[in-house]
Amino acid sequence: MKIKNQQKKIVEALKSFAELKGITKEEIKKLLEESFQKALNKEYENDLENKEVxxxxxxxxxxxxxxxxxxxxxxILTDKIISEEEINIKKNINDLNLENLNVLENLKIDDYYFEDIDLNAIEHDGFFLYVKQLFTQKVSEAEKVKIYEKxxxxxxxxxxxxxxxxxxxxYLLSYQDNVIFLSKRETSKLDQFKFGDFVxxxxxxxxxxxxDAQIIASRKNKEFIVKLLEKEIEDVADNVIRVEKIARQPGFKTKIIVSSSLEEVDPVGSIIGVKGQKIRPIIDELRGERIDIIEYSxxxxxxxxxxxxxxxxxGTKKVSDEKYILVTExxxxxxxxxxxxxxxxxxxxxxxxKLDVKTKKMADEEKVSYHRIVIPTAYQNRSNRKNFSKIVDENYDENYDLLEDLASIEEYDDYDQELDKRY
Structure with missing residues (x-):
């Protein structure tokens, strides 16, 4: 069956499809032309006996x-005998009807001329289906490039x-009409999301x-915590407070060492806030994961x-550059x-x-000599520092209970063996 008068319909349909994908008019034109080029190549290639031509x-x-x-x-015009292998690219000048083809009379051997092709004369549906397939593939590739660049x-x-x-x-998440892929291996045990949640x-x-999804995300990565701090804590975003080091067991606990570029700013208090009000949104986002904020030394x-x-x-004892013994009551x-x-x-x-922990009694019995630890007064008493928080060594336990109720984990015992294997 001949396909007649479908050009406008085909072009408009493919154009509308591409515009929905955010492809510009110039790009649509280019991709359509490339698709027809490839489809025509295939259409005429099928007529050749020698596919190498x-x-x-x-x-x-x-x-x-x-x-x-x-x-x-x-x-390409020639005056030589044309073999079957050359029939698709050459035409003998004697076979031309110059009037019908509107070819100039001074056309010479080895010159080029162009012959109009009527798409309506192509006698099978497969050609246009192939054009559509090629075009949609090209649009998909162009869309991926746009997402990547964006x-x-x-x-x-x-x-x-x-x-x-x-x-x-x-999980599949949406952001600005694009898909984000979040593997459950990149979430913590506390991350249990449902449709419609914003995270x-x-x-x-x-x-x-x-x-499929080109944007890959994580909630286990330690840098996730840094970015949450930058979002919630102005001093961190302004680089007044710096995150020096993070250690994390996702879903259980995170420890963060922080420092301040200004002597009068307490890095721990600035992050914790009064009664934990500043750190609470971060703990909520982590679904109750415990967070210890520690000042750098x-x-x-x-x-x-x-x-x-x-x-x-x-106290502590340095065994080597890599190993210490910690002594505790x-x-x-x-x-x-x-x-x-x-x-x-x-x-x-x-x-x-590498850290080995011993009680004072064990250390004495093993005759381990150790260096007594005294926390500097400046660390114990921060009342003269900006954004002071009561969560310091000597009364941390009182305030730690504030976070404890947010960090109850039913699956804690089940995870013990996995932790042992990891460490």
Whole structure:
């Protein structure tokens, strides 16, 4: 069956499809011409016995406003006998009807001329279906490039996206009419989302060639915490307070070492806020994950002593550059270790040392000599510093209960063995 008078309809349909994808008019014209070029090559290639022969050349012009497609086929003129393999690219000059073809009389051998091709004369539906297939593929590729170019600057940033689909292994979220892929392996045990929820995610990768979602996100990445702090805490965003180091077990606890570029600004109090009001939105976003904020110290002993909160140590012994022994009172031994040893494992990660914890009695019995730790007065008494928070070493436990109720985890025991394997 002949396809007649479909040019305008085809062009308008494909144009509308591409515009929905945000493709510009100039790009649509270019992609349509490329699609017809490839389809015509295939159409005429099928007539050749020798597939190695050069494909025919076409000059294609598409008027999107009028829905017209003009196609001319390029011929090379010759006065020699043409073999079947050359029939698609050459035409003997004696076979030309110069009047009908409107070819100039001074046309010479090896010159080119163009012959109009009537698309309505193509006698099967497959040609136009193939054009449509080629065009939609090209539009999809162009759309991916646009997404890549638009979101490449979002890499290593956080965005608030809407949960559109909850699958067995992942979530699909939408942000600015684009899809974000969040694997459940990149979430914590506390992250249980449902359709319609709005959640912050950290963009880790923008893929140009992905078949599905090109924007890949995480909520487990440690930098996710940094970006949440920058969003919620003005001093962090302004770089008055710097995040020096983070150790995290997603869904259980995060420890953060912070410093201040201004002596009068208390980095811990500025982040925690009065009664935890500043840190609370971050804990809520993390679905109750515990967060310990620790002030930076150049002294490794002091840094370790601050980092073991809510536990306390009375001394340290340097075994080597990589290993330290921590000494604690009997009553503080378990709080230094933490459940399943999680607290001390995070501290070890935070200070990048191997840590062995002993009670004072154990140290005395093993004749371990250790350096007594005294927390500097300036760290214990911050009442003269800006954004003072009561959450410091000597009364941290009182305020820590404020966060404790937000961090209850039913699956804690089930996760013990996995933690042991990891550490």
């Amino acid at each position: 050069m494909l025919p050349l076409f000059d294609i012009s598409i008027n999107l406003d009028e829905g017209k497609i003009s196609i001319k086929r390029k011929w 979101f490449i600057d979002y890499k290593d940033q956080i965005v608030k996206a809407k949960v559109e689909k909850v699958a067995l292994t992942h 912050y995610v950290y963009i880790t990768k923008i893929e140009k060639s992905s078949r 150049k002294d490794i002993d002091i840094q370790i002593a601050r980092a073991v909160i809510p536990g306390k140590i009375i 009997e009553k503080d031994f378990l709080s230094v270790l933490g459940k399943s040893g999680l607290n001390i494992k995070l501290v070890a990660n935070l200070v990048d040392k």
